[in-house]
Amino acid sequence: MVLVMPRTWLAGLRSRLGGSASEDGLGILAFEAAAAMSRLVSLHRSLSDDEVRRLRADVLRAEGVARLTSTDQSFLLRLACGEILVDLDRAADTAARLGARCCGSGAPFLCDFDRAYANAKRGTGLARLDAAVGFSRGAGKRFKKMERHVAATAKLYAEMEALTELEASERRMEQWMQHSGPIPAQSSKRQQADEPSEKLKRELRLQRHKVRRLREGSLWSVAVHKMAKLMAKSVLAVLARVSLAFGAVVLGLPPPIAGGRAWALGHSSGPLHQSTMAPDAAIRHSAPIFRQNDTASTPSSLSIKPPATTVGGSGMELRYANVILSAETLLTALRPAVRDEDVRDGMMELSMRDELYKMLPVAIRVGVTAELRERLRGQQVDEEAATAAMDAVERVLRWLGPMAHDTLRWHDERGMERxxxxxxxPRAPMVQTLHFADRRKAEGAIVEVLVGLSCVCWYDDQRRRPADWDD
Known part of the structure; x- marks a missing residue:
C-alpha cells in the first residue's frame, strides 16, 4: 500500500520545507519509505518462531477456520504465505524505486533491485545475493534501526499535520481581520483581536522549529542510497525467513541458504514444520502458489484472491462481519431476559433489533424468514425453548464472532490512518478472517444465529406483554 496524502498538503510541505528527495536526504519520500519499513518490521515480527507456532497451532486450527474455510493445514499455510509475499512485494517495490535513484552512485545491486528480487523469489539468486551483499549478517540490527526510523518519521508526520492545522488557523484569522474592517488602535477590540493573533504566531514559530528539528532526526534527512540499501537487504532477509518457515508446504519458494545465517533475526531457531508434519505429507498435499508460467511481474495477489464462492470473493466480508458483531451486541442485551432479570432498556433493545434487521442482505433475510416459519409452525416459544435457543446462539458465536472481529481488524490495519x-x-492474517470462508456455510451460520435470537426476542416480547393484552 503506497502512502497517499492530499496533493495540496504535499505541495505545501514542498514549498515550506524543501521539496522532494535530494542528495541530502529522502525529503517527502520519507513517509513512503517509513510505511514500507513498518511493513517490513511487521513481517519480521510475524515470522518469529512464536508467531509462526501460533499461526500453526491456533490460527489455522481455530474452530471457525475449520468450519468455514478448510481443515487442510497445507492449503491454509499456502494462503498465509501468499499474503505475506504480497506484503513483501509491496515493500520490495518501494525499495526498488528508491534504489533506482542510486544508479549513479556505484551500487548496481540497488539500481537493479527489482530484477534481483524477482530472481531471488524464483530461487535462482538468493544464496548468491547473500554471498555478495551479506543481507543475513546483522539482520536483527537492521530491523532495530528501521524501528527507530519509523518511530521518528511517524512523529514528524504528526507534527507536520499539527503545523498544517496551525497554518490554516492563521489564514482564517487573517481573513477574519480583513473582513472585520479597520479597528481603532486604542480600542479594547483591537487588543482582543491582537492577543489571539500573537499567541497563534508564537505557536507557529515553535511548531516550525519543532518540525525542522524532527526532520533532522528522521528519514527526511537520511541519504537515499543508505535507506535503499537498508530496505533492500531487509526485504531479502524476510524472503529468506519465509522460505524457512513455509518452504516445506509451499512450492516455488527459494531454497534455504546453506549455513543458516539468514535465520539470525533474533527469534528463529530453524524450520518449524519438521516436528508437526511429515515431509512426504507436506509434499503430497502441497501445490505451488505461483504457476510455472508466472512471470516476475505477475502480482502475487492473484494467488490469494478469494474465489467467488467465498465471502471475500463476493465482497461481503465487512457486511457479514458487522451483522455478526451486531448479533453479539444484541445477545448481550438479551441475556437478562431468559434469566428473569428485567434490567434492560426495552426501547434500546428494539432499536438494536431494527438496525440489525435493516443491515441484513436479502439472501440472509430470506433464509431467516423461511427458517423461522418452519421452526415456529404450530408451537409456542416457552422459557425452556428460549434458553435452548440462546445457548445455541452462544455456541455458534464462540467460533463465528472471532472471525468477524478479525475481519474488521484486518481491514482497519490496512487503512490509511497514521x-x-x-x-x-504483526497483522491479522487474512486466513483467520471471513475472506476465504465458504459463503453458503457462513450464511447458514449467520441464519442460525439470527433465528435463535428471534426466538429469544419472541419469548421476551410475550413475557413482557401485559396480561390484559391477551383478553
Whole structure:
C-alpha cells in the first residue's frame, strides 16, 4: 500500500520545507519509505518462531477456520504465505524505486533491485545475493534501526499535520481581520483581536522549529542510497525467513541458504514444520502458489484472491462481519431476559433489533424468514425453548464472532490512518478472517444465529406483554 496524502498538503510541505528527495536526504519520500519499513518490521515480527507456532497451532486450527474455510493445514499455510509475499512485494517495490535513484552512485545491486528480487523469489539468486551483499549478517540490527526510523518519521508526520492545522488557523484569522474592517488602535477590540493573533504566531514559530528539528532526526534527512540499501537487504532477509518457515508446504519458494545465517533475526531457531508434519505429507498435499508460467511481474495477489464462492470473493466480508458483531451486541442485551432479570432498556433493545434487521442482505433475510416459519409452525416459544435457543446462539458465536472481529481488524490495519500506516506490530492474517470462508456455510451460520435470537426476542416480547393484552 503506497502512502497517499492530499496533493495540496504535499505541495505545501514542498514549498515550506524543501521539496522532494535530494542528495541530502529522502525529503517527502520519507513517509513512503517509513510505511514500507513498518511493513517490513511487521513481517519480521510475524515470522518469529512464536508467531509462526501460533499461526500453526491456533490460527489455522481455530474452530471457525475449520468450519468455514478448510481443515487442510497445507492449503491454509499456502494462503498465509501468499499474503505475506504480497506484503513483501509491496515493500520490495518501494525499495526498488528508491534504489533506482542510486544508479549513479556505484551500487548496481540497488539500481537493479527489482530484477534481483524477482530472481531471488524464483530461487535462482538468493544464496548468491547473500554471498555478495551479506543481507543475513546483522539482520536483527537492521530491523532495530528501521524501528527507530519509523518511530521518528511517524512523529514528524504528526507534527507536520499539527503545523498544517496551525497554518490554516492563521489564514482564517487573517481573513477574519480583513473582513472585520479597520479597528481603532486604542480600542479594547483591537487588543482582543491582537492577543489571539500573537499567541497563534508564537505557536507557529515553535511548531516550525519543532518540525525542522524532527526532520533532522528522521528519514527526511537520511541519504537515499543508505535507506535503499537498508530496505533492500531487509526485504531479502524476510524472503529468506519465509522460505524457512513455509518452504516445506509451499512450492516455488527459494531454497534455504546453506549455513543458516539468514535465520539470525533474533527469534528463529530453524524450520518449524519438521516436528508437526511429515515431509512426504507436506509434499503430497502441497501445490505451488505461483504457476510455472508466472512471470516476475505477475502480482502475487492473484494467488490469494478469494474465489467467488467465498465471502471475500463476493465482497461481503465487512457486511457479514458487522451483522455478526451486531448479533453479539444484541445477545448481550438479551441475556437478562431468559434469566428473569428485567434490567434492560426495552426501547434500546428494539432499536438494536431494527438496525440489525435493516443491515441484513436479502439472501440472509430470506433464509431467516423461511427458517423461522418452519421452526415456529404450530408451537409456542416457552422459557425452556428460549434458553435452548440462546445457548445455541452462544455456541455458534464462540467460533463465528472471532472471525468477524478479525475481519474488521484486518481491514482497519490496512487503512490509511497514521496510527495504522506506521504500525509495526504483526497483522491479522487474512486466513483467520471471513475472506476465504465458504459463503453458503457462513450464511447458514449467520441464519442460525439470527433465528435463535428471534426466538429469544419472541419469548421476551410475550413475557413482557401485559396480561390484559391477551383478553
Amino acid at each position: 496510527k495504522q500506516r506506521f504500525s509495526m506490530r
